[in-house]
Amino acid sequence: MxxxxxxxxxxxxxxxxHRGASAVVLRTxxxxxxxxxxxxxxxxxxxxxxKASRITNVFIxxxxxxxxxxxxxxxxxxxxNLNPCSTQPPxxxxxxxxxxxxxxxxVALELTSSELIFPYTVHELEPTTDQSPPEGQLSPEVTADxxxxxxxERPGRMIALDVSSDCYILLENKHFIVKxxxxxxxxxxxxxxxxxxxxxGRLKTELLKELGLKPGPLYGRxxxxxxxxxxxxxxxxPIEVMExxxxxxxxxxxxxCSSILGEGPLMACHRADILVHEATLSDExxxxxxxxxxxxxxxxxxxxxxxxxxxLVLYHFSQRYKxxxxxxxxxxxxxxxLRRQAEKALQGTGIEVSLAEDFxxxxxxxxxxx
Amino acid sequence: MxxxxxxxxxxxxxxxxHRGASAVVLRTxxxxxxxxxxxxxxxxxxxxxxKASRITNVFIxxxxxxxxxxxxxxxxxxxxNLNPCSTQPPxxxxxxxxxxxxxxxxVALELTSSELIFPYTVHELEPTTDQSPPEGQLSPEVTADxxxxxxxERPGRMIALDVSSDCYILLENKHFIVKxxxxxxxxxxxxxxxxxxxxxGRLKTELLKELGLKPGPLYGRxxxxxxxxxxxxxxxxPIEVMExxxxxxxxxxxxxCSSILGEGPLMACHRADILVHEATLSDExxxxxxxxxxxxxxxxxxxxxxxxxxxLVLYHFSQRYKxxxxxxxxxxxxxxxLRRQAEKALQGTGIEVSLAEDFxxxxxxxxxxx
Ligand SMILES: [Zn+2]
Ligand SMILES: [Zn+2]
Ligand SMILES: [Zn+2]
Ligand SMILES: [Zn+2]
Numbered sequence: 001m002x003x004x005x006x007x008x009x010x011x012x013x014x015x016x017x018h019r020g021a022s023a024v025v026l027r028t029x030x031x032x033x034x035x036x037x038x039x040x041x042x043x044x045x046x047x048x049x050x051k052a053s054r055i056t057n058v059f060i061x062x063x064x065x066x067x068x069x070x071x072x073x074x075x076x077x078x079x080x081n082l083n084p085c086s087t088q089p090p091x092x093x094x095x096x097x098x099x100x101x102x103x104x105x106x107v108a109l110e111l112t113s114s115e116l117i118f119p120y121t122v123h124e125l126e127p128t129t130d131q132s133p134p135e136g137q138l139s140p141e142v143t144a145d146x147x148x149x150x151x152x153e154r155p156g157r158m159i160a161l162d163v164s165s166d167c168y169i170l171l172e173n174k175h176f177i178v179k180x181x182x183x184x185x186x187x188x189x190x191x192x193x194x195x196x197x198x199x200x201g202r203l204k205t206e207l208l209k210e211l212g213l214k215p216g217p218l219y220g221r222x223x224x225x226x227x228x229x230x231x232x233x234x235x236x237x238p239i240e241v242m243e244x245x246x247x248x249x250x251x252x253x254x255x256x257c258s259s260i261l262g263e264g265p266l267m268a269c270h271r272a273d274i275l276v277h278e279a280t281l282s283d284e285x286x287x288x289x290x291x292x293x294x295x296x297x298x299x300x301x302x303x304x305x306x307x308x309x310x311x312l313v314l315y316h317f318s319q320r321y322k323x324x325x326x327x328x329x330x331x332x333x334x335x336x337x338l339r340r341q342a343e344k345a346l347q348g349t350g351i352e353v354s355l356a357e358d359f360x361x362x363x364x365x366x367x368x369x370x
Numbered sequence: 371m372x373x374x375x376x377x378x379x380x381x382x383x384x385x386x387x388h389r390g391a392s393a394v395v396l397r398t399x400x401x402x403x404x405x406x407x408x409x410x411x412x413x414x415x416x417x418x419x420x421k422a423s424r425i426t427n428v429f430i431x432x433x434x435x436x437x438x439x440x441x442x443x444x445x446x447x448x449x450x451n452l453n454p455c456s457t458q459p460p461x462x463x464x465x466x467x468x469x470x471x472x473x474x475x476x477v478a479l480e481l482t483s484s485e486l487i488f489p490y491t492v493h494e495l496e497p498t499t500d501q502s503p504p505e506g507q508l509s510p511e512v513t514a515d516x517x518x519x520x521x522x523e524r525p526g527r528m529i530a531l532d533v534s535s536d537c538y539i540l541l542e543n544k545h546f547i548v549k550x551x552x553x554x555x556x557x558x559x560x561x562x563x564x565x566x567x568x569x570x571g572r573l574k575t576e577l578l579k580e581l582g583l584k585p586g587p588l589y590g591r592x593x594x595x596x597x598x599x600x601x602x603x604x605x606x607x608p609i610e611v612m613e614x615x616x617x618x619x620x621x622x623x624x625x626x627c628s629s630i631l632g633e634g635p636l637m638a639c640h641r642a643d644i645l646v647h648e649a650t651l652s653d654e655x656x657x658x659x660x661x662x663x664x665x666x667x668x669x670x671x672x673x674x675x676x677x678x679x680x681x682l683v684l685y686h687f688s689q690r691y692k693x694x695x696x697x698x699x700x701x702x703x704x705x706x707x708l709r710r711q712a713e714k715a716l717q718g719t720g721i722e723v724s725l726a727e728d729f730x731x732x733x734x735x736x737x738x739x740x
Contacts, residue, residue, distance in 0.1 A: 014447040015413050039443040040410045043385050065482045069443045073409040076435050077384040100481045107477040110512055111470045112435045113557050142480055142518075148511075187483050 060097030061255020090118035127188030166264030181264035183257035191254035201243030278316035301345035411440035430467030431625020460488035497558030536634030551634035553627035561624035571613030648686035671715035
């Protein structure tokens with residue numbers, strides 16, 4: 001199964017002609033998962049190779065406009081462009097994000113008389129009070145929903161912190177486990193970890209034939225991890241006749257933050273193949289960055305190192321940093337300097353550093369350990 | 371005073387890489403008035419020569435997302451880019467639009483913890499029940515506002531239809547009168563007429579000198595329309611010593627509609643210098659257009675003719691119509707065909723037809739009648 005990550009917007013605070021507002025798509029075969037949806041994401045999607053209609057899950061890291069204002073319009077446009085005569089009933093779009101997201105979407109769709117031809121569900125994450133300064137916390141009367149579901153809205157869950165793992169379990173199926181974890185920002189913010197399940201290795205069919213085992217039900221039992229007894233009485237253990245397991249990949253995408261919170265992020269992101277972390281300002285502006293709830297490259301590097309990530313990708317750059325291709329000799333703010341700062345902080349660790357740019361796609365290869 | 375109109379988005383339904391969602395700016399000296407604010411308007415503004423910080427009035431024709439979803443983000447970005455240390459207190463931004471707009475904006479700003487450094491007011495227009503099919507009308511519980519004003523929100527008016535003029539009086543000052551009028555669409559929609567006040571002509575200073583009148587207080591009295599008696603006993607009437615009055619210009623911008631409603635639009639748009647009217651689909655698709663509450667070029671032409679407008683500008687094109695510059699030989703949907711259809715319908719009337727394109731600016735000259 002191929003997996004890749006496409007950045008649709010890498011700018012902070014607002015979309016500009018040079019950098020869209022936050023939006024990242026994780027694509028696996030046939031499905032797109034969207035992480036954040038700043039204003040203009042639908043237009044960035046149209047400019048990319050991705051299909052908006054393939055979006056099945058949306059994850060909103062926090063309720064700042066540059067991560068959210070594109071969501072109502074995106075859903076409307078996906079609906080307009082779906083074939084209403086399709087024989088297959090459209091799948092439900094699952095939307096995960098902080099408490100208050102349900103009411104935001106409901107009011108935006110309801111007041112604009114936006115009909116959708118597919119169902120959607122909002123699952124809300126309950127933040128803890130230490131995820132932001134007190135003034136960043138929304139009062140219950142603000143986050144409370146109206147009680148009037150949109151005609152296409154299906155009731156969603158309220159997901160509380162799982163104290164033992166210090167994270168939020170969002171979904172688990174035979175391919176993936178997705179968790180959220182807590183970050184500190186001006187408003188409660190979350191990161192997401194997508195862990196692909198390990199898959200059993202292939203059967204060594206040549207070896208099985210030598211043992212006299214022909215393709216059939218016994219192959220299935222071996223694949224499922226059971227031992228099999230041959231007519232000769234010989235017991236065949238799965239481990240003897242199977243290739244090494246295919247290790248699941250792990251992709252972690254963090255929302256805006258000036259720090260991670262608790263043990264959850266470290267556990268959820270441990271040995272991530274890719275850790276996507278914001279770096280809004282350069283190390284020289286660390287104080288200002290932290291004041292605004294943001295990080296610098298060396299702060300992002302410290303998180304990557306604490307998680308033993310394989311690769312760190314920086315994004316969510318202040319709009320003062322033009323894309324490298326537009327940088328002119330003598331300009332003050334060079335985005336490449338952000339990469340150098342992270343690289344310097346990670347010297348000797350073997351952790352690779354990349355800068356995201358709008359429309360950059362990164363493949364996530366399977367890494368075999370032996 | 372110069373006046374011009376800049377189209378920031380000319381596409382219908384959603385923003386695309388070829389056409390932004392609806393947004394038009396009327397610029398007079400120093401001020402920008404924004405008509406509709408679809409998603410991506412702030413980015414289109416950045417690409418244009420206009421300054422978002424100059425926006426003092428916003429008019430929303432109707433509560434469809436392609437005319438509205440850019441508004442919360444635009445206000446946030448204007449605020450971020452205003453100088454917080456400016457000695458002048460920032461002016462209040464006045465926002466006019468249908469009932470429900472206040473709650474939309476309040477919820478969007480409140481849930482995203484969006485602080486603004488300038489005050490804003492939403493003045494709501496009360497639609498009548500004949501502006502849309504029943505299913506397009508929002509129930510009072512949906513349009514009701516939360517009662518919690520945003521910290522920067524100033525209480526706004528509820529503006530009801532003025533039955534005698536069949537229109538809504540939005541603002542009147544020494545330069546302009548702005549009215550709204552009713553349109554029929556899938557949801558209640560409005561058009562706006564901006565009428566510049568006539569200004570007195572210049573004094574004929576050569577003539578005044580011949581009469582022995584020197585610059586001074588008497589000049590002011592003549593300009594104000596008073597007669598003046600010279601030492602010789604001769605009475606000078608203003609009309610004898612003043613150039614012709616400078617006629618006020620009239621710019622009318624209509625929201626989505628399949629028809630105008632009542633006498634209001636005809637009176638408010640009578641002899642408009644520019645009438646901006648939607649033409650979502652071509653005349654061949656008239657039935658579909660009307661079904662969706664939209665117009666075709668010959669429908670727009672009929673409105674222009676009924677209003678005795680000088681110039682008709684078409685906009686809000688289906689995204690199937692690429693800008694003329696991108697049209698390829700053999701493509702089905704040619705936007706120039708929309709102009710031809712309107713021109714044909716207006717043959718012999720002298721009404722000029724133009725197609726809007728993103729970033730097109732149209733100057734509105736003073737037309738002297740004699
Ligand atoms: Zn952000
Ligand atoms: Zn943020
Ligand atoms: Zn529209
Ligand atoms: Zn509409």
